[in-house]
Amino acid sequence: MSHDQLSKSLISTFFPDFLHLVAPDAALRLRPGEATFLDKELFLDWPDLGRRREVDLLARVPVEEPDGPPVLVHVEIEARAGSGMSQRLWRYFMQIRLRFDLLVLTVLVNLRGGRPGVGLEVLQEGLDATAPVVFPYRVLSLSGCLADDWLSRKEPIAWAFAALMRSKRWSRAELKIECLRRVARSEVAGIEREVLVNWLKTCVKLTAGNAAEYERLLALEENKEIRHMETTWLGKAEARGMKKGLAQGKAEGKAEGKSEAVGLMKQALLQGLERRFGAVPEKLERRLDAIQSVDRLAELVTRALVAPSLDELLVN
Structure with a gap:
């Protein structure tokens, strides 16, 4: 699952908490626990005729x-x-408003960059003081x-977000440990806990040095x-990937099933390597990308758990 999809899963799973974080006044007038998520593929026409346009959530x-x-x-x-987001959000707003004829609350989340914290931005367009567009x-x-501040909050989604923030007390490895500790000691369970751990383990990247420190702390x-x-999260994730990959790759010998299985196994392998050794070198990533055998990839997923170094991974 891509980082984009993981972020969407995190926000949709903890949507009431998210709304209270970014728009507390509006959240008090809504019932976010009863939210339903709509089809995100909005339009196939204006402003680019025939182009499929999709919002995140x-x-x-x-x-x-x-x-x-x-x-x-x-x-x-x-x-x-990045630049240009105000205009892009305004175009989305107009299309959503025209299609559904309902009030729209727009929220932008920047994982990196931007003015820190929660704020209100306003797009204005016009030739004089009476701007016809105020968005x-x-x-x-x-x-x-x-x-440190976000880890002290009660909302579980804040603990996940904290892993991408700066800290005055902890290194990057220590911060990741503290975020996971907050989850481990909480009452969050089931799919909600799995979503938090999946986001923290997959989206929070560490350099080789920080990854080594993380393993030492762990x-x-x-x-x-x-x-x-x-370990519980890893077992579930690998079991799902292995089961789905092997089933799709071997069922009736379908080429498309095998192709998807190979992709799933490569994703599981890269996640395991990044967890143990930090960023995977491009040269090794290209070698792994050339492997098309589901069985070989499954073997490497297992070896990634015990290999002493990246150099030893592909040694027969």
Whole structure:
């Protein structure tokens, strides 16, 4: 699963908490726990005829007022803050408003970059002081925030977001451990816990040096509960990947099934390597990409758990 999909899964799973973080006043007037997520493929026409346009998340949320019409919450997630987002969000807003004829609350999430924290941005267009276009939207930018503050919050999604923030107390490896510790010691369970751990383990990348520090910290007795949680998550993730990959790759010898199986196994392998050794060198990634055997990839997934180094991984 891509980082984009993982972020969408995180926000949709903890949607009520997310809305209280980014738009607390609006959240009090809504019932976010009853939100339903809509088809994100909005239009095939304007402004690019025939081009499929898709928003990241679009939720229909009931209001507290009896018999009041629902509100649409539109969320866009950017890996890094960039220029031109105001215009893009405004175009999405117009299309959503025209299609559904409902009030729209727009939220932009910047995983990296942007003004730290939660804020309100306003797009204005016009020739004089009476601008005909005034478009406000909420923005949450993570990387400049202080992780220590967010880890102290009660909302589980805040603990996940904290892993991408800066810290005055911890290194990157220590911060990742602290985020996982917050999850391990919480009452969050089931699919919600799995979503948190999956996001923290997959989206939070460490350099080789930080990855080595992370493994050292993980081995400490005080982090036993984190090791157990990580092992449980890893077992479930690899079991799903192996089961789905092998089933699709071998069922009736279908070429498309085998192709998808190979992709799933490569993803599981790269995640395992990044977890143990940090960023995978491009040269090794190209060698792994050339492997088309499901059985060979399954073998390498297992070896990735015990190989002393990346150099030893492909040694027969």
